[in-house]
Structures are given as structure tokens and as C-alpha cells.
Amino acid sequence: MKRLTFASVLLMAAMPCAVMAGSPQVIKFGVDPTFPPFESKAPDGSIVGFDVELGKAICADLHAKCEWVEQSFDGMIPALKARKFDAVLSAMVATPVRREQIDFTNRLYAGPSRLVARAGVNLQPTAESLRGKRIGVQQGTAQEAFARQEWAPGGANIVTYQNQDQVYEDLANGRLDAAFQPVVQADLGFLKLPHGKGFAFVGTEVKDRRVSGDGVAIGIRKDDHVLASQINQAIANIRKSGEYDRIDRKYFDFDIYGE
CATH class of the missing domain: 3.40.190.10 (Periplasmic binding protein-like II)
Known part of the structure; x- marks a missing residue:
């Protein structure tokens, strides 16, 4: 078996403890x-x-x-x-x-979530309020799953997108009535940016564990x-x-x- 040299022993001693412990x-x-x-x-x-x-x-x-x-x-x-x-x-x-x-x-x-729509629009996160509305969500998110379970059976049209930027683009262009996403992301990633002018949070936060987990x-x-x-x-x-x-x-x- 190959012997450890003195230099290799010193090198091992100098390695971070976390790595030595298996990190x-x-x-x-x-x-x-x-x-x-x-x-x-x-x-x-x-x-x-x-x-x-x-x-x-x-x-x-x-x-x-x-x-x-x-x-x-x-x-x-x-x-x-x-x-x-x-x-x-x-x-x-x-x-x-x-x-x-x-x-x-x-x-x-x-991770609370909320609807975003044109400022002044009276929408609530309920099946009754969103009946006939086009709601944009990102594919694969908890928001999509919740919207399909809670709002789609009541007549809401849930529109999915590959990424969140596409959701905001269609919201700004009037192709969507609202978008549903995490509060912080919507605030900093849309509402506080130039293309988010004229939009606002609407309704109450959705605190259901299926969304906020x-x-x-x-x-x-x-x-x-x-x-x-x-x-x-x-x-x-x-x-x-x-x-x-x-x-x-x-x-x-x-x-x-x-x-």
C-alpha cells in the first residue's frame, strides 16, 4: 500500500472540516x-x-x-x-x-400568492368572481394547480405559460384579465417596473396550503x-x-x- 508523505498529511490537515466530514x-x-x-x-x-x-x-x-x-x-x-x-x-x-x-x-x-390585474378591477380569488375570466399562470407552479382545482370548475379560463415573463406580457397587452403568482415576485418583477404601470394587486392573499405550502x-x-x-x-x-x-x-x- 502506498505510504502517505508528510506533505500529503499536512495538505489533508489543512482541508476544511466540513469537506472532511463528507460535505x-x-x-x-x-x-x-x-x-x-x-x-x-x-x-x-x-x-x-x-x-x-x-x-x-x-x-x-x-x-x-x-x-x-x-x-x-x-x-x-x-x-x-x-x-x-x-x-x-x-x-x-x-x-x-x-x-x-x-x-x-x-x-x-x-410564499404567499395573489392576483394582479388592472388597477381598479374588482376581482376576488374565488370561482364566482373569476367566472369567464382569463387567468394567467406559469406552467408547473402551485398557482396553476390551485387555479385548476378551485377556479376552472367554476368557469374560469386558466391560461398557462412556459415562464412568468410571458404571463406579464399578455396581461399588459390585455389578453388576460389577471395573473396569479407569488406576491413578492409580482411586486418586484412586474408592479414596480415600467411595464407594470396601471396594474395592482386585487382581492385578498390566497393562504391555502396548496399554494403557500x-x-x-x-x-x-x-x-x-x-x-x-x-x-x-x-x-x-x-x-x-x-x-x-x-x-x-x-x-x-x-x-x-x-x-
Whole structure:
């Protein structure tokens, strides 16, 4: 058997403790970069956003390298199961339906949802109010599943899109009566931008667990208990160290973590 040299022993001693304990050296995150401010593409093609910075902080705590794998949101869970990447970090709400297929880490932040429509429009998130209306949702989201279960049977026309930008484009062009999506994403990704002028939140927040679940978390394969445990510890560490709050303040003027 080959003997260890003194230099190799010194090198092993200098390695970070987390890596020596079995932490992953590379974590591949699946991400749909069409969902600002959580994840989007910068002009140089790099993937940026709140989720991305949280991912980098988690990787740094684990002494690991982050890699980002682009994937449409509606194919995210099948791609995770097919081992195209290690985890989903793409503003995914941990709903009961999704928990039947995959596991989730502890919560990253809260995830309430709400309708957006022309300012002054009187719409409520009920089947009666939305009867005959065209409601835009992104494919594969908890919002789509909820809308199909609750509003479509009452006569609402649920229109799906591959990404959220397409939803807002048709809303602005008058092809939709309303759009249904997470509150924070709608506020910062549409309402506070020039093309969101004249639009507003309408009706009340939808607090049904089928939409809000247990908040937004990182999706993990059911057999990957070690990675889930490592990421949960990293989330706790960046919350305790203040790194989470630093990233939060960079993007939001409120505490997105929620109660």
C-alpha cells in the first residue's frame, strides 16, 4: 500500500472540516432564470438573484462550489428525479402535492400568492368572481394547480405559460384579465417596473396550503438524506451569522423570511 508523505498529511490537515466530514464539493442546483428578483439572467449571461445568492452562501458554508443548471419550471421535479442536478433552488413552494414526489429542506422564506390585474378591477380569488375570466399562470407552479382545482370548475379560463415573463406580457397587452403568482415576485418583477404601470394587486392573499405550502424551500430527492441535512445546517448557519439578513436587505425592504 502506498505510504502517505508528510506533505500529503499536512495538505489533508489543512482541508476544511466540513469537506472532511463528507460535505459535497459541488452542488448542482436546478434553476429557472425567468423569475426575477429570485433568479434571472444578467446581460453577461450569468444567473443572478436572491435565490442564487442564498445558494452561494449555503455552498460557502459547506465549503462547496455551486453550479447552476437551467431547467424550465414545469420540468424541474422530473429533472431532479433523473439526477440532472442535485437540488432545486428556484422559488419552489413546498406543497403537500410536491412532497409526495420529493423532499424539501427547511424553509428559505414565506410564499404567499395573489392576483394582479388592472388597477381598479374588482376581482376576488374565488370561482364566482373569476367566472369567464382569463387567468394567467406559469406552467408547473402551485398557482396553476390551485387555479385548476378551485377556479376552472367554476368557469374560469386558466391560461398557462412556459415562464412568468410571458404571463406579464399578455396581461399588459390585455389578453388576460389577471395573473396569479407569488406576491413578492409580482411586486418586484412586474408592479414596480415600467411595464407594470396601471396594474395592482386585487382581492385578498390566497393562504391555502396548496399554494403557500410550508413556504419556499430547496427540493431534494427523497433518498438524499445526507444532502438535505447538510443544507439544513447551512441554512441555520447563515441565518445565525447574519449572512441571510445581509442578502435579504440587498433585495427587499422587508423581512422575506416571514413568521
